[in-house]
Amino acid sequence: xxxxxxxxxxxxxxxxxxxxxxxxxxxxxxxxxxxxxxxxxxxxxxxxxxxxxxxxxxxxxxxxxxxxxxxxxxxxxxxxxxxxxxxxxxxxxxxxxxxxxxxxxxxxxxxxxxxxxxxxxxxxxxxxxxxxxxxxxxxxxxxxxxxxxxxxxxxxxxxxxxxxxxxxxxxxxxxxxxxxxxxxxxxxxxxxxxxxxxxxxxxxxxxxxxxxxxxxxxxxxxxxxxxxxxxxxxxx
Amino acid sequence: xxxxxxxxxxxxxxxxxxxxxxxxxxxxxxxxxxxxxxxxxxxxxxxxxxxxxxxxxxxxxxxxxxxxxxxxxxxxxxxxxxxxxxxxxxxxxxxxxxxxxxxxxxxxxxxxxxxxxxxxxxxxxxxxxxxxxxxxxxxxxxxxxxxxxxxxxxxxxxxxxxxxxxxxxxxxxxxxxxxxxxxxxxxxxxxxxxxxxxxxxxxxxxxxxxxxxxxxxxxxxxxxxxxxxxxxxxxx
DNA sequence: TATCGCCCATTGTGATCACAAAAATGGCAC
DNA sequence: GTGCCATTTTTGTGATCACAATGGGCGATA
Numbered sequence: 001x002x003x004x005x006x007x008x009x010x011x012x013x014x015x016x017x018x019x020x021x022x023x024x025x026x027x028x029x030x031x032x033x034x035x036x037x038x039x040x041x042x043x044x045x046x047x048x049x050x051x052x053x054x055x056x057x058x059x060x061x062x063x064x065x066x067x068x069x070x071x072x073x074x075x076x077x078x079x080x081x082x083x084x085x086x087x088x089x090x091x092x093x094x095x096x097x098x099x100x101x102x103x104x105x106x107x108x109x110x111x112x113x114x115x116x117x118x119x120x121x122x123x124x125x126x127x128x129x130x131x132x133x134x135x136x137x138x139x140x141x142x143x144x145x146x147x148x149x150x151x152x153x154x155x156x157x158x159x160x161x162x163x164x165x166x167x168x169x170x171x172x173x174x175x176x177x178x179x180x181x182x183x184x185x186x187x188x189x190x191x192x193x194x195x196x197x198x199x200x201x202x203x204x205x206x207x208x209x210x211x212x213x214x215x216x217x218x219x220x221x222x223x224x225x226x227x228x229x230x231x232x233x234x235x236x
Numbered sequence: 237x238x239x240x241x242x243x244x245x246x247x248x249x250x251x252x253x254x255x256x257x258x259x260x261x262x263x264x265x266x267x268x269x270x271x272x273x274x275x276x277x278x279x280x281x282x283x284x285x286x287x288x289x290x291x292x293x294x295x296x297x298x299x300x301x302x303x304x305x306x307x308x309x310x311x312x313x314x315x316x317x318x319x320x321x322x323x324x325x326x327x328x329x330x331x332x333x334x335x336x337x338x339x340x341x342x343x344x345x346x347x348x349x350x351x352x353x354x355x356x357x358x359x360x361x362x363x364x365x366x367x368x369x370x371x372x373x374x375x376x377x378x379x380x381x382x383x384x385x386x387x388x389x390x391x392x393x394x395x396x397x398x399x400x401x402x403x404x405x406x407x408x409x410x411x412x413x414x415x416x417x418x419x420x421x422x423x424x425x426x427x428x429x430x431x432x433x434x435x436x437x438x439x440x441x442x443x444x445x446x447x448x449x450x451x452x453x454x455x456x457x458x459x460x461x462x463x464x465x466x467x468x469x470x471x472x
Numbered sequence: 473t474a475t476c477g478c479c480c481a482t483t484g485t486g487a488t489c490a491c492a493a494a495a496a497t498g499g500c501a502c
Numbered sequence: 503g504t505g506c507c508a509t510t511t512t513t514g515t516g517a518t519c520a521c522a523a524t525g526g527g528c529g530a531t532a
Contacts, residue, residue: 051513062487068307075311077404084494085514099401106342165335168313169405287483298517320524321484
């Protein structure tokens with residue numbers, strides 16, 4: 001069973017209304033967002049193969065928009081195309097992990113500091129609400145909820161920096177370690193971690209640049225250290 | 237006149253032998269590299285519209301591989317798709333310029349330092365040869381030759397770092413200011429600039445990490461400052 | 473002459489088909 | 503039972519067609 005009846009060509013409207021309520025989006029844009037969300041929240045396993053026709057059938061569209069969405073994710077290094085033209089969720093390696101850690105520490109604290117003077121009380125309380133939900137997800141043992149909350153916490157802040165170009169770089173970096181957060185947080189509890197998010201929120205309220213920068217840096221080092229130790233083994 | 241005779245379907249071999257001698261490459265990969273090279277070397281003007289069918293006819297292939305190549309370049313922010321679905325070479329803005337400068341200074345010196353212990357005498361002399369050619373291009377008033385040489389100088393070094401993930405980020409950054417180097421270097425002579433490449437090469441030979449890091453940083457600041465002042469006007 | 477509205481060309485999007493290569497499968501010999 | 507080769511299936515790639523929307527150009531009207 002393909003989608004619909006086949007042979008009768010579907011009306012090729014550029015608006016995709018089948019999956020999400022958002023109108024005005026192209027099909028491949030919707031597909032892209034779905035795949036991206038799944039990667040960021042741990043919906044794929046590292047090493048898992050991704051086939052165009054497979055995703056196409058799963059989402060009920062033709063392989064064409066899948067091709068474009070996957071091609072885009074490959075460009076962002078969220079997916080990897082092997083020499084045999086097979087598309088897979090790339091595995092983590094120690095060198096790659098080291099580079100990701102460096103890039104995060106080099107870019108994200110700056111984004112946070114750029115956002116700081118542009119924060120409003122409303123945005124800060126929104127971030128606080130996200131952090132509360134994150135805490136509940138941890139307590140409930142819900143790794144995907146935790147990952148989504150963590151992502152939203154950081155990017156709700158970073159988006160306020162109005163620095164699209166840097167945000168794009170950081171998004172690409174996050175897409176590359178998404179599947180490994182899942183591996184790390186899926187198997188162990190996370191309640192024993194010190195919460196630098198609280199420190200960061202306090203710094204936002206106080207408008208303290210130095211403390212915010214340090215809190216984000218600490219959060220990155222702690223989170224990535226935890227992921228690295230769990231997935232790749234203790235640092236040598 | 238389309239490509240070949242049309243109506244007679246072309247044999248859809250995944251190997252593209254029409255444009256470059258490199259075999260084993262898909263058509264969209266070849267197209268991607270061509271477009272990318274043109275962007276990096278100033279073959280496009282900022283604001284210039286890029287149409288799928290236009291490029292397709294120009295290169296003598298169907299619009300399909302163009303779609304994938306353009307989609308990839310959009311993901312790397314080398315091209316921009318407007319709301320009207322028109323694809324253009326994105327213009328430069330002061331905020332974007334500031335972000336690019338920050339990202340370059342945050343990432344490229346590190347790549348150079350990572351490459352340093354992995355450099356061989358052969359690689360260094362290759363980089364020296366590139367720098368010589370670059371000097372000749374400047375003397376000959378050949379902006380595209382200068383841009384290509386400058387690109388090769390930096391990336392021949394960076395590639396030795398064996399840090400693919402960081403290299404990908406930096407590549408994306410370069411793709412975003414490529415068209416503006418052209419605007420800057422196309423209209424004014426570049427002979428009055430101090431040559432930090434020489435300093436960098438000396439540091440490579442001496443294995444001096446600190447000097448190399450500083451030389452790359454200086455080169456970035458000088459080059460970007462020149463581009464910024466020329467294209468965007470003096471800094472306010 | 474200036475401006476508004478209509479028509480047509482252009483362009484991106486999605487679907488479908490054809491093809492080649494790689495992977496998976498099955499059968500046959502030993 | 504095991505290993506190897508031929509066949510089948512799966513998968514990415516490229517081409518072509520159909521469609522909707524945007525944009526430009528032309529003519530009519532005030």
